[in-house]
Amino acid sequence: MSEATLEAIVALCKRRGFIFPASEIYGGFRNTYDYGHYGVLLKNNVKNEWWRSMLQERDDIVALDSAIIQNPRVWEASGHLAGFTDPLVQCLGDCKQRFREDDLREEQLGAEDAEGEIRCPVCGGELSEPRQFNLMFETFVGPVQDESNKAYLRPETAQGIFINFKNVLQFSRKKPPFGIAQIGKSFRNEITPGNFIFRTFEFEQMEMEFFVPPADAGEWHEYWMEERLRWYSELGIRPEKLRLRAHGADELSHYSSATSDVEYDFPMGWSELEGIANRGDFDLTQHAEFSGDKLEYVDSGSGDRYVPHVVEPAAGVDRAMLSFMIDAYDTEEVEGRQRTVLRLHPRLAPVKVAVLPLVNKDGQPEKAREIYETLRELMPVEFDTGGSIGKRYRRQDEIGTPWGVTVDHQTMDDDTVTLRDRDSLEQVRLPTADLTEELTRRLKEPWTSPKLGAAA
């Protein structure tokens, strides 16, 4: 068993077509990435599992997909226009580069709010006074580029949910406690993006705003912390690599009375996977004030009216995907050869089964193709005839395919195949006719990471 370095993951992602640097033929574009075939499949599976946990397994949450470019008043009300900023300093010496002041203070003085002089980390030059830099990307809608046509790319999907609170209340027949869930891209003009897909300009969020009676907010906050931790561990992340960390009073956002981060033990240290905030009534109150609309819940029976409080689990798709890959990454020696394997939860694996003829003759490819065509009605399957069987297994191991079906000489005699397990490497022989049932059964079984067992 072994742990992944970020370099090993980046290399695997490129080698197997999960993730490529964006605009690579043009020298790339800062810290931006494109997702290749297996990256798309894995990311879709992560999103589907989130939808499953939010929609299919419960009935108090509805879905939403709001626009990226909204009326700019939304960002006035939310506080982003005034306050979604980083402090920026520029080198007054030779290099003229820009840096986040808080990062430099932490690097050079040991704490963000420490007093003392900081210098340019590149050329040692003096630094300018800090100025506040807004992280929202600006654009203009319509043909005239003036203030009245300025608009913003959303920095979070959450506000799209708050501004639809009234519509959902009216047309979905929900009442508190209920949630609105959304998956979509957000954009932040980060000065220092980095760590592969951990922090990028554009990224995908999975956010859910859960509206509750004010008195119950604390309890629901606890509930969602537990739920979200469970989600990651049920999908295979080892519990010792996950923790909840409550924000200190100095870290809390202006809207939040309590926030805990789900953190993962990334190669660069414990870092945020997801923030779970008690946002109180801040957002609904702000939007009510700025829009002049009443954003409250009125109980049709008792006539009671109140502004619900909001508990928000806000996760990043790309980060979640990165943590699943890192946690699943493993290398081991098998019969004198090194193999790399992604021990992904079968529900997350981009491909569930590879169907491989042992040799490319004697009717084996045709038989394998036939099995492949049956199975692909039910699940994502690959048919692979390229190269030696060992090379094909190594490839499937690296993309995390949990099972391999091999068609060999014996198959042509008795219509049985071998079924190989990615993790245990156990091979069992079974009739071709039983494959569908066996694979469907295995896909539904609870699963724990074999890395977990090994560490125990």
Place this chain on the structure above:
Amino acid sequence: MSEATLEAIVALCKRRGFIFPASEIYGGFRNTYDYGHYGVLLKNNVKNEWWRSMLQERDDIVALDSAIIQNPRVWEASGHLAGFTDPLVQCLGDCKQRFREDDLREEQLGAEDAEGEIRCPVCGGELSEPRQFNLMFETFVGPVQDESNKAYLRPETAQGIFINFKNVLQFSRKKPPFGIAQIGKSFRNEITPGNFIFRTFEFEQMEMEFFVPPADAGEWHEYWMEERLRWYSELGIRPEKLRLRAHGADELSHYSSATSDVEYDFPMGWSELEGIANRGDFDLTQHAEFSGDKLEYVDSGSGDRYVPHVVEPAAGVDRAMLSFMIDAYDTEEVEGRQRTVLRLHPRLAPVKVAVLPLVNKDGQPEKAREIYETLRELMPVEFDTGGSIGKRYRRQDEIGTPWGVTVDHQTMDDDTVTLRDRDSLEQVRLPTADLTEELTRRLKEPWTSPKLGAAA
């Protein structure tokens, strides 16, 4: 049987929570929309069906998800920076409004390229000389807003595919003919968006670039026209509402030697659902020139090298969804009452089954809940206890739920339920134990629109 007006669809979309105007509490934001619960489910089903046809049912296409903000050189090479423009005129009279010159010519003179004077359609004022207005949204990446940091929101997903051609060739082991498919948002600063979700600033595309040996491009173009037409009609659009229209020589884009649009007979007339273009080697050649990289296919056996030609079926998710809803929309009188029903293909329907207790007592809700919890493991199901049974059926009809399971007095005696069909209104009684199998069977059956049968 009846046909939908756009107004009827807009009203249904709001009433049932499919689609809301974006930023509605702030008076909206031009022609921008947010998708509510059933809108998200329907849109996801449309996208899943596209992925199914591109990935699961064949093995010559791989997936990609490229960034929205790429290196600006991409748009230089593609020709968008210089040529992705609309001609814009401004009123020199009182109102100072801006219009697309080509639209005004067509409205006032009957043809886009007609000679003659056009006037402001609002105040009758004189118009300025036209100037070319680029439809790409601009933004700045990083803290400095100067030319060197200018970037663009992609106006199409296609270019993200071309710039990854080399990566995919190298890491996915495909060779021509093969395709790269992508679903994602694109942005166009349209001067005259409109017709509900038909034309909006931000919209979702489903584009596939199919790379072929140059000599085969014409044949593949024909192939993809047929395939894409088939996709729409297999998902329930009536064939008489679909047509292929070849672009005239004056309509062709600079990159295309032949394009045909799949058009749907929308309430506002025949309009483009999807363009199927033979792009030749234009894009790969341009990116090779601008990047200095070789973008060609080299046959490892024969050593032959060539720049593949590209056939592109480029569809809009939002438009496809709109056409599915319009085509499915129907009203009829049943037992003296008017009902509205969305006759969606079951695979597209947001909810497959509604489980309804006839009355809210005598153990019926508990029994219905039990059935609901079994079924939701397999498909999207709703459990609905609110209001009279007739009211609940009308609601499910309007969101297009193909089947209703009703738990009644008899259920409590003999454990049978009634299964109602949305279209025929036929009700059959069957044992609860047989429900899963019956519904799974019905979901897999080929399906044609009952509106088709009625028209014949």
